[in-house]
Amino acid sequence: MWLCLSLDGRAVQCCGETIRCAEGTAGEKGRTRRQKLGCFSSGHAPSLPQFLFGCDVEAEESRYCSGRNRELCALGRGVVALVVVALVAVNGASALAQVKEGVEGGDAGEVGSSGEFGAQAVVRGEVASGGGVEPTQAVTVVEMSQRVQAAGELKGVMREVPGVRAVSIGATGAFSTLSLRGADAQHTRVLWDTVRLDGAGGQGFDLSTVPLSLLDRVEVYRGATPTWLGGGGLGGALRLVPVTADGSSVGGPTLGGAVGVGSWGYRSVQAQAAAPSFLGGGWLTSAGWTRSEGDFRYTLDETPLTVGDGREVRRQNGDVLQVHGMVQGDQAVAGGRLRVSAWGVERTGGVPGPAIQPTLHTRRTRTRLMTSVGWSTLDAASVPPGEVDRERDQVEVQITGSSERHRFTDRFGEIGLGRQVTDDWTHTTQFRLAAKRWLGTESRSVERDGAVALQSVVVLDGGQEWFVPSDALAVADTGRSSRQRLGLGLETPVHVRLPREMLLMFRPSVRVEGVWSRLEGLAYGGGVGGADSEGVRTDQVWPTFRLAGLLAKSSQKSSKKTSKWSLTASTTTGRRAPTLTELFGDRGFLVGDAALSPERATGVDLGWIYQMERSRWSFREEVRGFAMWTEDLIRYVRTSQFQAVPQNVSRARSYGAEMGIRLAWRDRGGMGYRGSGSRGGERILWSGSWTWMRAEDLTLDRVLPLTPVLRGYRRLEGVVFRSPEGELRVYGDAFYLGANFADAANLVRLDARTRFGAGIAVDWRCLQGTVSVEDIADSRGQDIVGFPLPGRSVFVRVGVDGCGE
Numbered sequence: 001m002w003l004c005l006s007l008d009g010r011a012v013q014c015c016g017e018t019i020r021c022a023e024g025t026a027g028e029k030g031r032t033r034r035q036k037l038g039c040f041s042s043g044h045a046p047s048l049p050q051f052l053f054g055c056d057v058e059a060e061e062s063r064y065c066s067g068r069n070r071e072l073c074a075l076g077r078g079v080v081a082l083v084v085v086a087l088v089a090v091n092g093a094s095a096l097a098q099v100k101e102g103v104e105g106g107d108a109g110e111v112g113s114s115g116e117f118g119a120q121a122v123v124r125g126e127v128a129s130g131g132g133v134e135p136t137q138a139v140t141v142v143e144m145s146q147r148v149q150a151a152g153e154l155k156g157v158m159r160e161v162p163g164v165r166a167v168s169i170g171a172t173g174a175f176s177t178l179s180l181r182g183a184d185a186q187h188t189r190v191l192w193d194t195v196r197l198d199g200a201g202g203q204g205f206d207l208s209t210v211p212l213s214l215l216d217r218v219e220v221y222r223g224a225t226p227t228w229l230g231g232g233g234l235g236g237a238l239r240l241v242p243v244t245a246d247g248s249s250v251g252g253p254t255l256g257g258a259v260g261v262g263s264w265g266y267r268s269v270q271a272q273a274a275a276p277s278f279l280g281g282g283w284l285t286s287a288g289w290t291r292s293e294g295d296f297r298y299t300l301d302e303t304p305l306t307v308g309d310g311r312e313v314r315r316q317n318g319d320v321l322q323v324h325g326m327v328q329g330d331q332a333v334a335g336g337r338l339r340v341s342a343w344g345v346e347r348t349g350g351v352p353g354p355a356i357q358p359t360l361h362t363r364r365t366r367t368r369l370m371t372s373v374g375w376s377t378l379d380a381a382s383v384p385p386g387e388v389d390r391e392r393d394q395v396e397v398q399i400t401g402s403s404e405r406h407r408f409t410d411r412f413g414e415i416g417l418g419r420q421v422t423d424d425w426t427h428t429t430q431f432r433l434a435a436k437r438w439l440g441t442e443s444r445s446v447e448r449d450g451a452v453a454l455q456s457v458v459v460l461d462g463g464q465e466w467f468v469p470s471d472a473l474a475v476a477d478t479g480r481s482s483r484q485r486l487g488l489g490l491e492t493p494v495h496v497r498l499p500r501e502m503l504l505m506f507r508p509s510v511r512v513e514g515v516w517s518r519l520e521g522l523a524y525g526g527g528v529g530g531a532d533s534e535g536v537r538t539d540q541v542w543p544t545f546r547l548a549g550l551l552a553k554s555s556q557k558s559s560k561k562t563s564k565w566s567l568t569a570s571t572t573t574g575r576r577a578p579t580l581t582e583l584f585g586d587r588g589f590l591v592g593d594a595a596l597s598p599e600r601a602t603g604v605d606l607g608w609i610y611q612m613e614r615s616r617w618s619f620r621e622e623v624r625g626f627a628m629w630t631e632d633l634i635r636y637v638r639t640s641q642f643q644a645v646p647q648n649v650s651r652a653r654s655y656g657a658e659m660g661i662r663l664a665w666r667d668r669g670g671m672g673y674r675g676s677g678s679r680g681g682e683r684i685l686w687s688g689s690w691t692w693m694r695a696e697d698l699t700l701d702r703v704l705p706l707t708p709v710l711r712g713y714r715r716l717e718g719v720v721f722r723s724p725e726g727e728l729r730v731y732g733d734a735f736y737l738g739a740n741f742a743d744a745a746n747l748v749r750l751d752a753r754t755r756f757g758a759g760i761a762v763d764w765r766c767l768q769g770t771v772s773v774e775d776i777a778d779s780r781g782q783d784i785v786g787f788p789l790p791g792r793s794v795f796v797r798v799g800v801d802g803c804g805e
Helices: 048-053 057-063 067-096 154-160 580-584
Strands: 012-014 017-019 022-028 031-038 111-113 120-123 138-143 164-168 176-180 188-192 215-222 236-242 254-262 266-277 281-292 297-300 311-314 320-333 336-350 363-376 394-410 420-438 452-468 480-491 494-498 502-520 536-554 562-576 599-613 617-638 644-666 682-697 710-723 726-737 753-764 767-774 793-801
Touching (some): 138 154, 154 164, 154 176, 154 215, 176 188, 502 580
Parallel strands (some): 188 236
Antiparallel strands (some): 012 017, 022 031, 111 120, 215 236, 320 336, 336 363, 394 420, 480 502, 494 502, 502 536, 599 617, 644 682, 710 726, 726 753, 753 767, 767 793
């Protein structure tokens, strides 16, 4: 059976077969209009990819699904896929009604869920996974409380994750973005818990604006975005999980704080307080101030072809000042948890420019404010950190409002784009409704082979964005842009119990998303495809899909050892809508194009995870192979000396392998030691990540810029002294980044570099002290496009935590 969509009654060729569809008539202004009601054929049985994506997507869409039919065709495929997944869910629910015993399966420990849904699912045994909310996906979780470092930013944390590169333009406080498996920075979805932070502005999210002190953990999903977190992304997702007030419900008020100093004028002050509230809740507040002069020395070589004529100069206009604050409350309400949070950060400083072209007067200021109210049936305080999203019945409701201000001042045109004094605002409102439920009405606990469990995951999210750019030096008035977004995701995880302690899991999912963008108040119509005084509008709707599977084996737990492994495979599609800047321009140097198509990607992933526990040591290994094909990539093409227009011109391909290893040896007894770095009594920890990747621009037949072939990180950490009062810990790490190119034409080569670091940390009662050294060998060098790096840097941090307990 095959379904074709059309707006007229002509014959359509599907899967190589010409089919004439049923037709109906309808009166319209005295005329008879033929309508296609449906198109079915039983003479050809298409495969699943053909059924979901079409027989020949490129040929069909270019010939038929064009113009006014394009969005209808995309929406039709999404509806068909939703129906397929819904039918699977209904059939699975009917099968479960015959099961008298319960269900065993899942991805994290023993779980019981019951309550207002009238159902209970018990999951025994553990599955080897990277954690997070998606056991079948490539994910790495970094616990921030376990990191030993005197000062740092998110770009430093990303070194520990395979397949990831944080691209920056210099030292502390410099603008930095995240690239996952060679994808563009715009392809990374950034979330504050479950709230999207990557908005309508146009460039990748700036990692340097997020203070590490506000984070409990960081989750990096590579290759796709889980359905529970929105789904549909291209490169993956970065989830920033903030610290919570849950722990403050036990005991009395607590106070904490820290001060830090370091190289190049680095200074920081941080304070935090937590207190219990009535009815099992708590409040947490945090605030901080950080400043860095960024005036390190580097070698300036104005004539690269002449050897030995470089001179050492001091970096100018590299100062950064940042302040941040957060207030969060957590309260038990109506059988769930009500969480209210507000946080803000402002960073201001200079834009120093590349080494050979320093800028002395260019400044940049970014301000972000966000308020969120959410309610969930899952009591986050009742489970350990990192396991909040285990498979159980759950409902979440969340409403968020945020504003971001970006001020950029370049009165003398130092960066090459002409004089600019911009003050851009982005206002966003978002909502999220999400639910997980085990399908079935009886309490069940399976102890036999052949048991089947089915779960339903539904996520509805959307929002409204207003982008209000302003340039005091612009000749024409600036148009105001707005965007509405609505997405619906559905996933049906299927758990099957197999012989010999084996578990089989399937996770088919589909998401349909629509984006409606509008430019208002346009002063002139050039460059945006026929705009007039009433503005221009562009509407886009598309479906995305993901099919993942997991085969796992878990041994029974004993007092001596456990071991488990899992094999995962997935295929996924993704889309990225053009930003408002790409659609409508900035009324200055960037000319928009409202006819841009969304960027598209298709990826595959195959992974192996092995975990082993012994009485005093543990081992974990993860090996993955991946490939991704992207089309209709948006690139700016220069049309004159000072203007550029975006076009869907590029195709790219990336493939590679990544590996992560963690080996730990711990004391006898393990628990009971004080110190945030104790990690349950671990005395020696060795970890590492390696990535080999080839990323190619198929349009230019060149290597994609800023995508090194090799990348690796190793870290050795150990406790040299430990007692019930505290511990003394030392660490050393090494980071290697292979050679890569800074430009699309592969003319500017960036040499490979290796950075070594070391540190020592003392945690005694409620006092902590840390000293860390970065780039011990003082290799310096340059980051992207000739931006110099600071070389050897020393940071010291002293703080107190929990002294009020």
